[in-house]
Amino acid sequence: MRTPLYEAHLAAGGRMVDFSGWEMPVQYSGILDEHQSVRESAGVFDVSHMGEFFVSGPGSVAWLDGLLTNKVASLKPGNAHYSLLLNERGGVIDDLLVYRLGAEEFLLVVNASMIEEDAGWMKGRLGEGVVFENRSAEFAALAVQGPASGKVFEKLFGCPMPEDRNRVLEIEEGFVVTTGYTGEKGFEWVFPSAEAPCAWRQVLESGVKPCGLGARDTLRLEKCYPLNGSDLSPDHTPLEAGLGFFVDFTKPDFVGKEALVAQKAAGVPRRLSALEGIGKSPPLRPHYPVFVHGVRVAETTSGAHSPSLGRGIAMAYLPVEFSQPGQEVEIEVRGKKFRACVRKKPLYQKAP
Amino acid sequence: MNVPANLRYAESHEWILVEGDTGTVGITDHAQAELTDIVFAEPPVLGKSLRAGDVAAVIESVKVASDIYSPVTGEVLARNEAIEHSPALLNTDPFGAGWIFKIRLTNPAELDALKDPAAYRAQIEE
Numbered sequence: 001m002r003t004p005l006y007e008a009h010l011a012a013g014g015r016m017v018d019f020s021g022w023e024m025p026v027q028y029s030g031i032l033d034e035h036q037s038v039r040e041s042a043g044v045f046d047v048s049h050m051g052e053f054f055v056s057g058p059g060s061v062a063w064l065d066g067l068l069t070n071k072v073a074s075l076k077p078g079n080a081h082y083s084l085l086l087n088e089r090g091g092v093i094d095d096l097l098v099y100r101l102g103a104e105e106f107l108l109v110v111n112a113s114m115i116e117e118d119a120g121w122m123k124g125r126l127g128e129g130v131v132f133e134n135r136s137a138e139f140a141a142l143a144v145q146g147p148a149s150g151k152v153f154e155k156l157f158g159c160p161m162p163e164d165r166n167r168v169l170e171i172e173e174g175f176v177v178t179t180g181y182t183g184e185k186g187f188e189w190v191f192p193s194a195e196a197p198c199a200w201r202q203v204l205e206s207g208v209k210p211c212g213l214g215a216r217d218t219l220r221l222e223k224c225y226p227l228n229g230s231d232l233s234p235d236h237t238p239l240e241a242g243l244g245f246f247v248d249f250t251k252p253d254f255v256g257k258e259a260l261v262a263q264k265a266a267g268v269p270r271r272l273s274a275l276e277g278i279g280k281s282p283p284l285r286p287h288y289p290v291f292v293h294g295v296r297v298a299e300t301t302s303g304a305h306s307p308s309l310g311r312g313i314a315m316a317y318l319p320v321e322f323s324q325p326g327q328e329v330e331i332e333v334r335g336k337k338f339r340a341c342v343r344k345k346p347l348y349q350k351a352p
Numbered sequence: 353m354n355v356p357a358n359l360r361y362a363e364s365h366e367w368i369l370v371e372g373d374t375g376t377v378g379i380t381d382h383a384q385a386e387l388t389d390i391v392f393a394e395p396p397v398l399g400k401s402l403r404a405g406d407v408a409a410v411i412e413s414v415k416v417a418s419d420i421y422s423p424v425t426g427e428v429l430a431r432n433e434a435i436e437h438s439p440a441l442l443n444t445d446p447f448g449a450g451w452i453f454k455i456r457l458t459n460p461a462e463l464d465a466l467k468d469p470a471a472y473r474a475q476i477e478e
Contacts, residue, residue: 026415027388280436281392282417283413283417304414334410334417
């Protein structure tokens with residue numbers, strides 16, 4: 001599959017790779033260069049492959065609150081929040097953003113690889129007085145990220161970018177929300193697919209660097225934002241993933257609540273932990289074995305070379321007794337063990 | 353793309369500079385451009401015996417890990433420690449400061465199996 005910006009990516013020198021069935025740019029000028037641009041000025045990512053579900057109707061708040069972990073009822077119109085869709089065992093099906101557009105109107109932005117599965121799951125549990133529409137094919141989206149993104153926002157929309165994160169603005173034929181996946185200031189702009197080439201051109205003309213999936217991955221991993229399919233899976237709960245903040249236990253019920261309550265009572269067996277290489281450290285990659293005192297205890301779920309730290313970084317579900325910051329581990333890379341250390345999340349924090 | 357005339361090339365994108373019975377090995381400009389930002393390099397240990405086609409070294413870009421093969425059979429005479437500390441040399445100067453190892457050739461006839469600059473250029477321009 002291709003986003004409406006496929007030709008534009010080629011024209012901008014994008015190297016295309018397969019990303020869960022989508023032909024997406026992994027990089028243009030280079031991952032390190034793009035990474036640095038987002039940390040220091042601004043970069044733009046094509047996120048058109050992500051899915052857009054519209055939910056409306058008098059039953060929508062109660063229905064969403066019964067399916068998602070975060071509390072939609074306390075989300076004010078014009079705001080967005082991060083939430084999770086769980087299975088009955090409390091495992092993560094998907095992580096998503098919920099935009100509250102009105103009292104009974106919501107936009108859900110879900111992962112590209114999960115559009116069909118999420119839609120099937122949600123439609124299979126459709127509530128009274130709820131209209132659910134999967135309109136993923138109709139929309140394209142751009143994420144503009146970096147300290148200079150406010151200037152780009154003003155140029156595009158003629159008003160200052162909201163200072164706070166998670167603010168939703170409805171604009172002509174689209175939505176802008178101050179969210180992102182890089183740890184920098186920025187916004188995500190969702191609009192009809194036909195507008196994509198024009199929107200892309202406008203953003204590039206305001207001096208923003210095109211960035212690919214490679215930089216998106218290094219930027220998010222430095223901030224320890226989980227990637228579904230790698231760090232999140234149906235076999236791990238949000239409590240294990242360190243996402244308890246996005247689970248509202250005060251809600252009477254939601255799919256997976258019972259399992260989470262039981263896990264909370266019994267104690268979480270593993271925690272998604274942040275790892276940083278010590279000394280000479282090769283880039284880390286997913287599925288590298290992790291050892292403590294010579295015993296294999298986990299494997300990395302994500303891994304990369306951190307451009308900001310200049311070292312290998314990774315995440316892994318470590319047994320809780322080995323998940324404290326300062327814990328030394330070894331990570332096996334091509335049959336050789338390299339030292340690494342559990343760090344407090346996030347791995348990268350901008351100097352104040 | 354730079355393809356120096358005084359080198360011979362392996363299909364797997366290594367170059368070798370032969371002086372007497374010593375060969376200096378590195379990766380080509382084309383290879384470094386394809387791999388992009390190189391952030392880790394592990395040249396072979398001194399004295400290691402390699403056969404033509406053996407994995408001699410590993411380099412990793414931000415994106416991917418790549419095996420570097422020895423284009424010839426012989427013994428490792430020198431390893432470039434500079435690339436361990438500054439892997440980016442492989443990107444900025446692949447035919448110079450970014451060399452990976454030197455090898456004593458035991459079978460110079462193997463050089464005939466490698467590509468000349470014209471043949472290598474044809475391969476990468478395909």
